[in-house]
Amino acid sequence: ATEACGGNPTEFADLLSSARLLRAIRDELGYARPGAIQARCISLALSGADLLCQAPSGSGKSTACAVAVTQRLLTLIDEAKRLSPASADLEGNSVATRALVLCHSRELAVQTVRQLRCLSSRCPGRRPRVAEFLGGAPGRRDAAAAASRPDIAVGSPGRLLDLARRGHLRTDQLRIVMLDDCDQLLLRDEAVQALLLAPPDRQVLMCCTTISAAMRQQCLELMQNPHELCLSDEAQLAPHSLLQYRVPIADCGYRAKNARLLKLLRVLEFEQAIVFVNSPRQCDNLEKFLKSRGLSALAAHGDLCQASRMENYRLFRNCKRRILISTDLYAFGLQFQRVGVVINYCLPADPGLYLYRIGRAAHFGSRGLALTLQEPDSEAHVLNEAESRFCMQIAHLPATVHVCDYLPPAAGGDAQPRTGVIFFAVEPNRAADEAVVDDEYQDAE
Numbered sequence: 001a002t003e004a005c006g007g008n009p010t011e012f013a014d015l016l017s018s019a020r021l022l023r024a025i026r027d028e029l030g031y032a033r034p035g036a037i038q039a040r041c042i043s044l045a046l047s048g049a050d051l052l053c054q055a056p057s058g059s060g061k062s063t064a065c066a067v068a069v070t071q072r073l074l075t076l077i078d079e080a081k082r083l084s085p086a087s088a089d090l091e092g093n094s095v096a097t098r099a100l101v102l103c104h105s106r107e108l109a110v111q112t113v114r115q116l117r118c119l120s121s122r123c124p125g126r127r128p129r130v131a132e133f134l135g136g137a138p139g140r141r142d143a144a145a146a147a148s149r150p151d152i153a154v155g156s157p158g159r160l161l162d163l164a165r166r167g168h169l170r171t172d173q174l175r176i177v178m179l180d181d182c183d184q185l186l187l188r189d190e191a192v193q194a195l196l197l198a199p200p201d202r203q204v205l206m207c208c209t210t211i212s213a214a215m216r217q218q219c220l221e222l223m224q225n226p227h228e229l230c231l232s233d234e235a236q237l238a239p240h241s242l243l244q245y246r247v248p249i250a251d252c253g254y255r256a257k258n259a260r261l262l263k264l265l266r267v268l269e270f271e272q273a274i275v276f277v278n279s280p281r282q283c284d285n286l287e288k289f290l291k292s293r294g295l296s297a298l299a300a301h302g303d304l305c306q307a308s309r310m311e312n313y314r315l316f317r318n319c320k321r322r323i324l325i326s327t328d329l330y331a332f333g334l335q336f337q338r339v340g341v342v343i344n345y346c347l348p349a350d351p352g353l354y355l356y357r358i359g360r361a362a363h364f365g366s367r368g369l370a371l372t373l374q375e376p377d378s379e380a381h382v383l384n385e386a387e388s389r390f391c392m393q394i395a396h397l398p399a400t401v402h403v404c405d406y407l408p409p410a411a412g413g414d415a416q417p418r419t420g421v422i423f424f425a426v427e428p429n430r431a432a433d434e435a436v437v438d439d440e441y442q443d444a445e
Helices: 019-027 036-046 061-083 106-120 139-147 157-165 189-195 213-221 254-267 280-292 306-317 351-361 380-390 430-434
Strands: 002-004 051-054 099-102 130-133 152-155 176-180 203-208 227-230 242-248 272-276 297-300 323-326 339-344 368-374 400-402 421-423
Touching: 019 061, 019 106, 036 051, 036 061, 036 203, 036 227, 051 061, 051 213, 061 099, 061 106, 061 176, 061 203, 099 106, 099 157, 099 189, 106 130, 106 152, 106 306, 130 139, 130 157, 139 157, 152 157, 157 189, 176 189, 242 351, 254 280, 254 339, 254 368, 272 351, 280 297, 280 323, 297 306, 339 351, 351 368, 351 380, 368 380
Parallel strands: 002 227, 051 203, 051 227, 099 152, 099 176, 130 152, 176 203, 242 368, 272 323, 272 339, 297 323, 339 368
Antiparallel strands: 400 421
């Protein structure tokens, strides 16, 4: 069955039976009430139906699936205690792993584990135990964690598949399999194989933002009588709460781009920002350049070692750094409440990836700013296609931007609106731009 996303929001209390879970949603995650997409997603997931949910970035669809998984696990625990008290270990051990959550990156897995633990933190009695399994982590530690039979196993498909094949992770009693950003996960054969570890009567929950017809068909083939929460028009995917602008660059090459980026980061008002590039080398070079200019920046890409990746993620999540330079590793699913600005230093080839990137500044309909550095006669086709496909407007950067148009009111009891105005030098100036950058830093291309 296919449904269009929409409808009037309801209350979490109308959907969930656990009062403690309701309190965790409010106090730990900060949701006062569900959006329309969240309400329908939770309702269908709790019915036990397979579900494919397509919704805009920042709409809370992944959170809705996590809420449904937690409520279902609480129900299963209560049923086990009622039917066979001896099988329900009140000291914290679960009888079997009941839910598998597949994530396409280590950072997303860590975020998901944190969210699931927050959801169960207020639950009475034995809480659902959540364990993470990440590629690059010590194998012995993961084997021991899997053997302890956590209620929910979260991790990368490759690591989970390896643990199952080695007999450390039992999958014969899995009831739920969740795939976050399924359009990215299912590009890897390991994800399909990990999903198929679960018994045939499993429940499958998938969510995504953009999805091709071929990928949609693949998703449906992995489900049984699924419900679809789909958008009738891709224009509904656009984060209309974001201001989007093209920023002209005086000339091709790293010197003019670096200078323009540096000026933007110095003049813009923001708490945190993400700068997207297309390669690990660009990440490292840009981090080095910005740090040399006194900016609080760090890099994130797949070539970093496990320890560095996780440390950089924690530093940025905990607001210890203001600027993150990343490949598309951070374009999918990751939530940072203080990120109000996204800058595309380089554009991806796919307009769908552009949508994912700028979505990092869209949090449940909040305001934000997305800027794209555009070299002369290059990359314009990607922005033009994004405008046409998603019915967005990506105008040229104006001379002034009001801070209140892209940042929410400042935190605090009074919640006063921001009143600043930012003045830009709109026309590119090659000589002025290149004067900002010396020859110490080579082109990241």
